Amino acid sequence: MTYKLGISRLDELIGDIKSGTNIMMIGPPISGKDDITNIIAYQGLLDANAAVIVSTREPGNNVLEWFERYNLDVPMDRIGIVDCVTRTLGFGAPDTDNIKMASSPVDLTGIGVKISQFFEHFWMEMHLRETRLCINSLSTILMYSNLQTVFRFLHVFTGRIKAANALGIYVIEEGMHDERTIVTLKQLFDGMIEIREGEEGYQMRAVGFTPKPTPWFDYEIDGANIVLRG
Amino acid sequence: MMETGIPKLDDYLHGGVPMGKTLVYYAYPGVEGTVFGMQSLCHAMSNGVSGVYVASSTEPHRIREQFNEFGWDAEEYGDQFAIIDAFSGLIGADSHERYVVADPEDTRSLTQCIKNAMEDLREPGVIVFESLSTVMDLCGESETLDAIEEWNQYAMLYDHAMIYNFTAWPYSDDTLLSIKEDVCDSTISVGGIAGEVIFGQYFGVLKANWTDVIRKCVLFKVLKPGGVRAYIPKILVTGPFDAGKSTFVHALSTRAVSVDRLGTTIALDHGHVDHKGFAADIFGTPGQARFDPIIKLISGEAMGVFLVLDSTRAEDFARGRQMLEITRSFGLPVVIIANKQDCDGTLTLEDIRGKLDMPENMVIMPAVATTGEGVFEAFETLIDMVMEVG
Numbered sequence: 057m058t059y060k061l062g063i064s065r066l067d068e069l070i071g072d073i074k075s076g077t078n079i080m081m082i083g084p085p086i087s088g089k090d091d092i093t094n095i096i097a098y099q100g101l102l103d104a105n106a107a108v109i110v111s112t113r114e115p116g117n118n119v120l121e122w123f124e125r126y127n128l129d130v131p132m133d134r135i136g137i138v139d140c141v142t143r144t145l146g147f148g149a150p151d152t153d154n155i156k157m158a159s160s161p162v163d164l165t166g167i168g169v170k171i172s173q174f175f176e177h178f179w180m181e182m183h184l185r186e187t188r189l190c191i192n193s194l195s196t197i198l199m200y201s202n203l204q205t206v207f208r209f210l211h212v213f214t215g216r217i218k219a220a221n222a223l224g225i226y227v228i229e230e231g232m233h234d235e236r237t238i239v240t241l242k243q244l245f246d247g248m249i250e251i252r253e254g255e256e257g258y259q260m261r262a263v264g265f266t267p268k269p270t271p272w273f274d275y276e277i278d279g280a281n282i283v284l285r286g
Numbered sequence: 287m288m289e290t291g292i293p294k295l296d297d298y299l300h301g302g303v304p305m306g307k308t309l310v311y312y313a314y315p316g317v318e319g320t321v322f323g324m325q326s327l328c329h330a331m332s333n334g335v336s337g338v339y340v341a342s343s344t345e346p347h348r349i350r351e352q353f354n355e356f357g358w359d360a361e362e363y364g365d366q367f368a369i370i371d372a373f374s375g376l377i378g379a380d381s382h383e384r385y386v387v388a389d390p391e392d393t394r395s396l397t398q399c400i401k402n403a404m405e406d407l408r409e410p411g412v413i414v415f416e417s418l419s420t421v422m423d424l425c426g427e428s429e430t431l432d433a434i435e436e437w438n439q440y441a442m443l444y445d446h447a448m449i450y451n452f453t454a455w456p457y458s459d460d461t462l463l464s465i466k467e468d469v470c471d472s473t474i475s476v477g478g479i480a481g482e483v484i485f486g487q488y489f490g491v492l493k494a495n496w497t498d499v500i501r502k503c504v505l506f507k508v509l510k511p512g513g514v515r516a517y518i519p520k521i522l523v524t525g526p527f528d529a530g531k532s533t534f535v536h537a538l539s540t541r542a543v544s545v546d547r548l549g550t551t552i553a554l555d556h557g558h559v560d561h562k563g564f565a566a567d568i569f570g571t572p573g574q575a576r577f578d579p580i581i582k583l584i585s586g587e588a589m590g591v592f593l594v595l596d597s598t599r600a601e602d603f604a605r606g607r608q609m610l611e612i613t614r615s616f617g618l619p620v621v622i623i624a625n626k627q628d629c630d631g632t633l634t635l636e637d638i639r640g641k642l643d644m645p646e647n648m649v650i651m652p653a654v655a656t657t658g659e660g661v662f663e664a665f666e667t668l669i670d671m672v673m674e675v676g
Binding site: 143144146148150159160162163164165166168169171172175176179180185200201202204205208209211212213216219220221 | 313315316317318319320343344345347348351352355373376377417419420423424453455456457478480481482483484485
């Protein structure tokens with residue numbers, strides 16, 4: 057049981073990602089991390105995986121609209137979103153089949169319950185054995201909760217990813233946190249996708265999957281595709 | 287004594303929580319623990335007890351919506367219900383609650399509000415914490431443990447019951463042990479059956495210092511509306527052809543479906559029962575011998591069995607007994623349904639026992655599935671038997 061990111065050059069270089077892997081994606085603001093996260097989730101849907109996206113930055117409906125915007129053929133019965141935003145905006149939206157509402161990004165207990173419910177549903181009722189969990193982003197959660205709290209939460213859920221043979225992607229905003237925070241959180245992950253600002257735009261590389269990091273690649277996001285150059 | 291309103295839990299606690307005592311719902315991450323405190327609060331208020339809810343990770347108006355989602359209207363209790371808002375201050379939002387914690391990251395600020403609320407309660411009431419773990423995350427582990435001691439002393443002084451929802455994130459071993467074993471008079475474990483994923487939830491009493499603990503685990507489901515329901519994942523309904531199994535399943539179920547041809551079940555009946563705090567999925571087998579291979583498949587992992595018999599057809603009883611063998615039901619709790627009690631030529635329960643050659647302790651209950659008479663009494667009896675085994 058292995059996974060691919062859906063980012064072609066990186067996938068070629070790092071090969072198949074083994075099940076149970078937890079990946080931190082870290083990069084500067086406005087570098088396209090939301091798109092990249094959704095593209096990785098979409099690759100999972102193409103590979104007949106289930107995808108669970110925890111959205112702490114925008115309402116769950118906006119995440120679904122991203123897939124609609126690019127006319128992607130999304131199997132709705134295999135996608136679940138934990139929406140940590142809508143209810144903090146004062147809307148009393150009920151849970152739907154695809155979107156479960158958490159009270160707020162502070163409510164890690166509630167977020168954890170919703171993630172577990174989606175995992176149970178996909179495993180027990182849909183008999184799906186490959187699931188991707190994308191948390192976008194940890195930085196928002198860190199705004200409301202201290203490092204220790206978030207570490208404890210991640211300690212549990214990175215373990216659950218391993219137990220479920222799933223793939224975990226966790227997004228962090230570079231520059232928002234001190235070095236100690238990043239170093240502490242890194243302990244929990246098996247690999248990283250690093251993003252930096254290059255001379256002609258943004259660059260990315262993968263770290264921790266091969267003995268040496270991959271080279272830095274300039275990239276462009278074209279709709280639901282990432283084009284790597286160099 | 288204050289009932290918790292959680293099915294079976296009050297039996298295990300011999301009536302509930304005495305006023306002045308404290309209870310913690312000790313939930314494992316990913317398991318639906320918060321609803322336990324909410325349900326206990328609403329149940330207590332419905333019995334005339336005043337309630338205070340300490341909101342630490344949800345906005346107060348959202349808390350009220352959550353209560354409504356479960357079918358509990360906290361507002362109907364008027365002044366009998368209050369929220370201590372320990373959340374709005376965290377996100378810099380305004381609050382219109384009677385009690386607002388100025389600094390949710392300081393236990394002293396929270397303690398002051400709790401003390402005020404306790405003093406304002408005219409009679410012994412209940413204080414429920416939405417999430418003790420969030421308080422601990424914000425205020426620190428040792429500070430929170432110290433504060434709990436203080437809150438519990440106030441509760442004892444004013445004869446209020448304290449209920450904490452706690453999620454057992456990986457805090458220090460000492461903290462977890464303290465919450466689990468020391469700080470409260472009673473601990474209810476709320477856990478998950480975990481393999482690759484959490485595929486079932488249970489609760490059980492770990493400790494209650496006012497009574498002898500009944501150490502049994504109860505599987506549960508959380509329904510909206512409804513709240514915590516003791517849950518039996520599989521109850522089998524079997525019996526000879528035309529005994530009324532499908533009718534029995536449909537009479538019991540809030541929703542049910544049958545795979546049949548011209549009214550005869552050819553694959554299975556499936557129904558979901560939600561009755562008096564208990565939920566169960568029930569599976570009915572076909573009755574004809576040619577379906578015996580399917581019956582074996584359907585019957586695996588059942589926790590209890592209804593054997594439905596047509597009380598007027600003694601000639602089918604041997605087949606009924608045979609079906610208990612096919613479904614490997616011996617050893618499981620079994621209730622025999624003496625159906626069609628409204629028809630002419632009905633045998634008495636003792637006649638049926640004799641013709642089946644069943645022992646005295648085998649439960650046989652009369653029913654008329656077409657009218658629903660006796661079906662819920664039989665369900666309650668089987669649930670009690672399953673819970674006794676559990």
